[in-house]
Amino acid sequence: MGKVLMKGNEVIAEAAVHAGCKYFFGYPITPQSELVAYMARRLPEVGGLFLQAESEVAAINMVYGAAGTGVRVMTSSSSPGFSLKQEGISYLVGAELPALIVNVVRGGPGLGNIQPAQSDYFQVTKGGGHGDYHTPVLAPSTLQEIIDLTEAAFDIADRYRTPVILLGDGMLGQMMEPVEFKELSERKPEQKEWATTGTRGDGKPRIISSLELNADALEKRNELLQKKFTMIKQNEVRFETFETEDADYIVTAYGTAARIAMNAINKARKDGLKIGMIRPITLWPFPEQPFIATRDRVKGYLSVEMSAGQMVEDVRLAVEGKAPVSFFGRTGGVVPTQEEIYDQIIQLAGGVEV
Incomplete structure (x- = not known):
């Protein structure tokens, strides 16, 4: 067609x-x-x-x-x-x-x-x-x-x-x-x-x-x-992962926020940071499996949302306290930028080695 x-x-x-x-x-x-x-x-x-x-x-x-x-x-x-x-x-x-x-x-x-x-x-x-x-x-x-x-x-x-x-x-x-x-x-x-x-x-x-x-x-x-x-x-659980095998930190986001976060993750990778992504495709049922598979070895998660923080609660439930879960979001129709998400990743990872 x-x-x-x-x-x-x-x-x-x-x-x-x-x-x-x-x-x-x-x-x-x-x-x-x-x-x-x-x-x-x-x-x-x-x-x-x-x-x-x-x-x-x-x-x-x-x-x-x-x-x-x-x-x-x-x-x-x-x-x-x-x-x-x-x-x-x-x-x-x-x-x-x-x-x-x-x-x-x-x-x-x-x-x-x-x-x-x-x-x-x-x-x-x-x-x-x-x-x-x-x-x-x-x-x-x-x-x-x-x-x-x-x-x-x-x-x-x-x-x-x-x-x-x-x-x-x-x-x-x-x-x-x-x-x-x-x-x-x-x-x-x-x-x-x-x-x-x-x-x-x-x-x-x-x-x-x-x-x-x-x-x-x-x-x-x-x-x-x-x-x-x-x-x-x-x-019926659906999700997508990116570079989670060696990741020290994992960003999780869905929909539009995931597209923007992916650009920030690629930039962080180029800067030498081991950052991965978990993108839920089914929000219910929530994909707990990729979090269970990574929570014992990663240093932390960052939930990026166009909200005041909602999916982050399901992320924390899936992680079960075995790793810290941070949140970054914009509200009221404001869309987070690649630069903002990148800065959050840098802050989470403790900076980039020069």
């Missing part, structure tokens, strides 16, 4: 179409409005349906209805709008319905601004709605990776009957890079025995609900969900 120059938000949308998604319900909010606009034009071309809902609350409940029929469906928003979807996301988990939910994060709290941030980490990884639940979270760092992870997100959603979150930020959503898509082929919709498409008298009625008034029965449902979450943790 060849490479094309596209904006990140549009890449997410086209990747979803290539993954077989033909249904989108959403509401425009900067910095992801181009995704909504792209879907409005694109889905009718492939026989799909686009609907701009009257609110984010309405959109996520429309997703619930479409997911119940077994189709591949998605919605997208940015931080304040994503907050409004939390009740619906909890409903989707409780009813075991697959869907893709995109959050292109912007500065907060409150309405904040429209600049890129990573301050929704707690919200997406800890379960922002009510109840004991998790949602798988995939965090790409390049537009090409968005293509792969969007398809993976739909596959994970169907495999485990769960909503999946694709987490980006305003910079990833707005930047342009050359990307390459596979040829678009007609996907045959998967037949899902649980979907509410009618039994035509050949079986019991299919009922989808998260309501269970009996406490013992609800506890059993929760136990089944927890078993599912355990399976996801065992099978």
